[in-house]
Amino acid sequence: MKQYRILLFYKYIPIPDPESFAAEHLLFAKELGVKGRILIASEGINGTLSGTIEQTERYMAHMRENPLFADMVYKIDEADGHAFKKLFVRHKKELVTLRYHRRLDPMTEGGERLAPKQFHEYMQRDDVVILDGRSGYEYDLGHFRNAIRPDVDSFREFPEWIRDHMAEYKDKKILTYCTGGIRCEMLTAVLKEEGFRDVYQLDGGIVTYGQDPDVRGRGFDGNCYVFDERVSVRINQTDEHVLVGECYHCGAKTDRYVNCADDSCHRQHLCCDDCLTAKRGYCSAECEAHDRAVAASGA
Structure with a gap:
């Protein structure tokens, strides 16, 4: 067993006085010795951090003592060491920067969640369209087979891109996915606001899909882009695993x-x-x- 872990987590939940909570949380995380990035807003929390097994266990136990986060789900990866060099805990206006024309509530306005096995089954259907909910450079490293590549560099570009490129799919079932799930919470809400009726999201994101024993990442080609020192993480644990990233210089397949x-x-x-x-x-x-x-x- 490796001695370090990486935790990926988020929860949309109203946080009273988020600025004070962020300041207090920074002091706690520093004292604990974990590293990573944690965003806190009035609408909830979103974080990725690394630490020893003891440190991450203490972090999760501390969060479970808070009624707001008692049921928060953690995606856990083993690691050889810290995946971050520093610790950042910041207050933000939005957990996922969207700047939409109105405030969306992903908990009530988002798409239906699909467990990994359900998502895999839906991918086999002829009446679905798979939309990658990440940036183009993330897609280029790895993506679900036959997924649409969004030509966006930041999440806030999605509404305009959807209006310009997705209109022909309004009568289709739209499957969305992202790294850990949080972007699709908001993306599916945007899609429904833009007139798409049959919208779904991969519950837990790509990371959960790769860890699920029923699917083991099947159908995901290439590697997953992650925002830490690892950068590239293998998802497909089956013999189907292939590289799809193309070298900027020569076009050879690569995951680097x-x-x-x-x-x-x-x-x-x-x-x-x-x-x-x-x-x-x-x-x-x-x-x-x-x-x-x-x-x-x-x-």
Whole structure:
């Protein structure tokens, strides 16, 4: 058994005085020694953190003592060490930045939840459309087979993108999914507000789907993008597992995202092992030349 864990969790629940709660929670998390990112808003909490088994057990026990979070669900992954370098606990206006024309309540306005086995069964049907609820660069690393790739870089772009690209599917069953489930809580509410009637979401997201013993990630191609030091996580635990990410330089299949070695660029791009060596971590010859020029100038 590995000595560290990564917890992924969220819950939509009204939090009185969220700014004070965020400040208190930061002190608690610091004292505990966990690392990660936790967002707190008047509408709830959303977090990913890493720590030892003891630290994560203490964190969950502490949260269960609070009536607001007593039934909060945690996705748990074993790890060799911390998945984050620092700890951030921040108060935000929205758990998922949407800036929609009206405030949506995902708990009452969202789509029907499907357990992993149900989701897999629905994927086999001819009358469904599968919509990835993440950004395009996340899709490029891995996605459910036949899912639509959204051409968005941030979640708040979804409403306009849906109006421009999804109108022809209004009579279809729409299956949505995201990493841990929270974005689809809001995305399905947006879809219903935009006139889609038959809308569903993968309960627990891709992470839960990969851990479910009935499906074991079946039907998910490539790897899942995660917002921690791991970056890329395998989901499909069956012999169907394939890579779908394509190297930015040569097009070879890869599951590796790297940041451009030029500090003024840091473009995150898919890169195979051969090109990582050949290109020395740069996304372009221009970035390498720029980096050399900066080094030569002593700046």
